[in-house]
Amino acid sequence: MDLKFSGEYCLNEEGTYFEAKSAKGGIPLSMWESYSSFANSFGGTIALGLEETEDGALVVKGVKDPEKVVNEIWNTVNNQQKVSRNVLKADDVEIVEHNGKKLVTVSVARADRHDCPIYINDRIDGGTFRRNGSNDYRCTKPEIAGMMRDNTDLPLDASILNGFEMDDIDRGTLSRYRTLMRIGDENHIWNDVPDNEFLKLIGAAKKGEDGMMHPTLAGLLMFGQEYRIACEVPDYKLDYIEYMRSGVDWEYRIVSGDGKWTGNIFDFYTNAANRLGISVGRPFMIGNDWGRVEDTDVDKALRESLINALVHADYRGRMGVRIEVRPKLVIVRNPGLFRIPIREAEGGGYSDPRNPTLAKMFSLIGRMERAGSGLYRIIETWKKNGYETPTIEESLNPPTVKMVLSMKMDPKTSVFSEEEKILGLIAADDTISIERISKEIGISKSKAETRVRKLKESGRLERTGEKKNGHWVIK
Secondary structure: OOOOOOOOEEEOOOOOEEEEEOOOOOOOOHHHHHHHHHHHOOOEEEEEOEEEOOOOOEEEOOOOOHHHHHHHHHHHHOOOOOEOOOOOOHHHEEEEEEOOEEEEEEEEOOOOHHHOOOEEOOOOOOOEEEEEOOEEEEOOHHHHHHHHHHOOOOOHHHOEOOOOOHHHEOHHHHHHHHHHHHHHOOOOOOOOOOHHHHHHHOOOEEEOOOOOEEEEHHHHHHHEOHHHHHHHOOOOOEEEEEEOOOOOOEEEEEEOOOOOOOOOHHHHHHHHHHHHHHHOOOOOOOOOOOOOOOOOHHHHHHHHHHHHHHHHOOOOOOOOEEEEEEOOEEEEEEEOOOOOOHHHHHHOOOOOOOOHHHHHHHHHOOOOOOOOOHHHHHHHHHHHOOEOOOEEEEEEOOEEEEEEEEOOEOOOOOOOOHHHHHHHHHHHOOOOOHHHHHHHHOOOHHHHHHHHHHHHHOOOEEEEOOOOOOEEEEO
């Protein structure tokens, strides 16, 4: 193992942190805090046998008896009074040589959600750690509660809310949902059942201990009024916001809690999906007659990114779902971390939604396709259309997933002709200049002018308005 240090921490080849620790007199107690921290975060490697000088540099001192230290590590990690769970594999603890001195490295993988929280000293409260930059910190009770919610396979959004009544379901929202379901499948056997029976069938309501029907959490989130949802989920918030070109001021917003609409998930989805299509230049409108213009693959991918955020969100977390639309950029955030490794989610074929009942409801109206294919399809669509590859990030404070969908052309991956790339750029920004077109595609200004002229001569492109204040029109 080639160890290269800069300061106290450095990144290994997989992007996880090495943490330098002295091994004088055996294993430092802080190692187990780091073990908990890495396991509850994104993984990392602990290197024993290093010391930090006064100027912050690292010096390799080595471990005097590395075999003894390794044995001590295995004994401790398998003692549940010291460590709640062993997440190490046989080859995760190694003795490595560096400049003639021996160190012990401990590679800690991110723990499976079923095993979290990983804590030490038999204390879940006070012994659970996570990572904040280059430091370990004790998790708060809400953070521990979030990990506890995720370590069960029970569908939490299917929990019955005995303190709520069926009147807490907004009947207008339910009617709109049922209309959309009928349009998608006019022969579905649930189309003609009474509303309360329908709600039970889709998982939006259940019979409580009192023998009466009550909404489930999924039912309240999907069809309830925001002020009632907030009684159960205090930090509930749905926010769609379009920013002006300055990037500071916003020009359009849909936000729950403003009193102008129901504030529930279904109405947020329909309103935000309509607006999202308009904002990127091609509406996939869900109009008064519930008809929809033919979708492009980009339309579907954008809509899927919105649904992914809604069905994977931890609604009891510290923040809400937020969609930001900026020039040639869509940023989608939802509370809660991934429940499976990001690489598995990106590869497709396996899904672990935090809210499977909500996922079922979207599936019934044809808005979710094959399970586990969402992120994979979004990424492949962006590549196919020559856009920059989407980025997906997880943050811990608060636990959040952010997906960035750039609609800028990536000349390295785009398989389209230069004319098609130009049309794609104009579809995203109808005021784009020739200079910007040439820069985005990576061709000279004169070549860009020639391509634009050919598009105009062929009737595919038109310029309207004044020279400085005009805009492009794709025919």
